[in-house]
Amino acid sequence: MPVAMPLKLQRHLVLIGPMASGKSTLGQHFATQHGLTFIDTDRRIVAKHGTIPSIFATQGEHGFREIEAREVAAVLSAADEPSVVSLGGGAILDTGTQQLLESCVVVFLDADLETVRPRIVRDTGRPLLAGDAVERWQEMSRRRRPTYLKLADHVLVTRGKSQQDLVEELSAMLEERLTP
Numbered sequence: 001m002p003v004a005m006p007l008k009l010q011r012h013l014v015l016i017g018p019m020a021s022g023k024s025t026l027g028q029h030f031a032t033q034h035g036l037t038f039i040d041t042d043r044r045i046v047a048k049h050g051t052i053p054s055i056f057a058t059q060g061e062h063g064f065r066e067i068e069a070r071e072v073a074a075v076l077s078a079a080d081e082p083s084v085v086s087l088g089g090g091a092i093l094d095t096g097t098q099q100l101l102e103s104c105v106v107v108f109l110d111a112d113l114e115t116v117r118p119r120i121v122r123d124t125g126r127p128l129l130a131g132d133a134v135e136r137w138q139e140m141s142r143r144r145r146p147t148y149l150k151l152a153d154h155v156l157v158t159r160g161k162s163q164q165d166l167v168e169e170l171s172a173m174l175e176e177r178l179t180p
């Protein structure tokens, strides 16, 4: 894997966007290539509370959102080194999370249906997509889109781009931002 320039973040770099837009994958690749710490809030939730489907089954979406808001707040308000943080797609629904994102650099991974379609039809790990995954993804994505746009400092359009394309585009975006 190519190693890009080490990058020094001043604030957390947070990836938001709909389910299967590639937040977890891009966050991990980007952090690895720039020698940064990577945090996936869903991964932390799973390590502490069990799988996401099992949390939804026992505590419902409401229970999951409470756990998620606590975990995201713990990550974003800690005085740790600035890191690359991938949130779950619905984490931005919480107003406390929205406030914490004001002091982060927020990147919206803007994925369209054709890009995510093959990903969501084969993956069954997202309880909110149970049933007609395509229909449910479209509806949720449409409803949340204004919030993603409102919170974003940058928008990264994912259509037709490989992981490496996205790492490079995000790197260029940040370099421009860091250039006085």
Ligand SMILES: Nc1ncnc2c1ncn2[C@@H]1O[C@H](COP(=O)(O)OP(=O)(O)O)[C@@H](O)[C@H]1O
Pocket (backbone or CB within 6 Å): 017, 018, 019, 020, 021, 022, 023, 024, 025, 026, 086, 119, 161, 162, 163, 166
């Ligand atoms: N740029 C990309 N090109 C092709 N497949 C991708 C890309 N980004 C992510 N994927 C695949 O899409 C699926 C969902 O990615 P993931 O990172 O889990 O998304 P999210 O965290 O936004 O839900 C994974 O199987 C991943 O390998």
Ligand SMILES: O=C(O)C1=C[C@@H](OP(=O)(O)O)[C@@H](O)[C@H](O)C1
Pocket (backbone or CB within 6 Å): 017, 018, 019, 020, 023, 024, 042, 052, 087, 088, 089, 090, 091, 125, 126, 127, 128
């Ligand atoms: O959009 C959502 O409400 C959710 C997105 C998922 O994360 P990804 O966006 O990483 O798939 C996960 O947090 C959970 O299944 C709920």
Ligand SMILES: [Mg+2]
Pocket (backbone or CB within 6 Å): 023, 024, 025, 042, 086, 087, 088
């Ligand atoms: Mg994810």
